Amino acid sequence: MHALSGLSQISPRYEAVLSDVWGVVHNGVAAHPTAVAALAAYRAAGGKVVLITNAPRPSSAIVPFLDQLGVSRDAYDAIVSSGDATRAMLAEYRGKVVHHVGPPSDDDALYEGLDLVRGSVEAAEAVVVTDLDSDDDTPDMYSERVELWLARNLPMIVANPDRVVEHGDRLIYCGGSLGDLYEARGGMVRMAGKPYRPIYQEALRLVEQAAGGPVARERILAIGDSVRTDAIGAAGFGIDLLFITGSIHAAEVDAFGEPDSNAIRRLVEPSGVTLAGFMPRLAW
Template identity: 70%
Template sequence: MTSSLPNITGLSEISSRYDAVLSDVWGVIHNGIHAFPEAVEALVNFRKGGGRVVLITNAPRPSAPIIEMLDELGVPRDAYDDIVSSGDATRSMIAKYKGKNIHHVGPEAKDDALYEGFDLTRTDTAEADVVIVTDLDDDDDTPEMYRERAQGWLARKLPMIVANPDRVVEHGEKIIYCGGALGDLYSAMGGMVYMAGKPYAPIYDEALRLAEKANGTSLDKSRVIAIGDSVRTDATGAAQFGVDLLFITGSIHAAELDAFGNPDPQAIADLLEPSRARTAGYLPRLTW
């Protein structure tokens, strides 16, 4: 069987078919250390042509500090109209625990904005009402290192809210585990896990609302395209939401797909097939 996936040269090749882009951030626009200039140029040019761009990210923080981070990484604000984060979507889940005790997993201070206004107390497992995972505690950690802690959470039947559903992310030249990988482990052990970011509907509903707000009129999903590098979150999310996908092969799947060498279109199609994504094309990196 021969793959029918379009091997396009850049977003400009298909841009006339779309009025709005819902673009992933980490792995598409930057790698955690610096922005990808060609990706930024592509989004700027799409907007110059009248298109709308909403960034849709599984970062476990509200969007305001993410915008500040993008500024620091060199992503200009004229590359996008708005942004929605998993942190934004997750806050509605956390709200039911207002005034209660939480057991936090992830960098201690980095994600404080996620909890603002909820009067939460961080405690150990024995006193917690819920486990909230923003990321693993350290970039070098693996989910298996948390199994013993997870057994304690399970013994108390603590629910887990995962603010970042990503399993892995590109960080410079490394691939590191994210909160979603710990959520997978806890779920496999029998724990109750809740996630609100990609690929789940709430974050896409909000992204489309923001795109329509920027556009000043409603948008037909047939003229909206999602851009992302993850099969589990971006491809599956696009498929479930009913929009096309532009798949970025040169991030977390770069090695297995030989994205910058001699990629096999059939291997890419096989990787995407379980997601049932309607793929408009693929690129190693987003370019115009």
């Protein structure tokens, strides 16, 4: 495990990349140009790229958002999202009421065609968390609501397992932080997306579709910025990880100063993943 100056140093070892999106390809406000260029260069050299994201929306709804941020479509072959995996869970509640937590309209596409009703806690059979209601919220602000959900013994489906993401120059809480709180209080939580296996299985299907045939796990590289989702997910799926240090873990490892390889190793080691290397921002 060592510092890399670019993906090109290790790219010949891999036929395909499963790249995280938020924190690697963009920061929620704008694309990271070097990351977009790196993925496009990798594809131009014959590699396949599937973007694998914990965004709580179907992948079809993510493409316009990436266009808006300046992420070229030359940088990827396909996208799989936590929203795709969540829809499979939500299908079990067809014809029933669920209680939505998150921005009221941002995630409408998640429910399209599923014959669900978004309603009150009192009428709901499950709580569906896409994110916290606003970027300024913290999980502790939901304590009273959590008690009500617990009193009704409602299962929680978390469409975005991320705890935090970078948004511009700050970190904001995500749905996974609320899922953690609910589980800690004794609630039943189901999470879609990374690090759970179904999203990786779908990503592999898309890789092999793009490649036109089977691709061995040892020839697939995950790229991500989170130990909890990307490292643990890659380890569980048996693929290597290129760790991007300059996002949510930047302060811990002094990503843009004098990063300590041993500190990075200690941070990632508990996940069990095989590290192919690290860099602060993805570049070619």
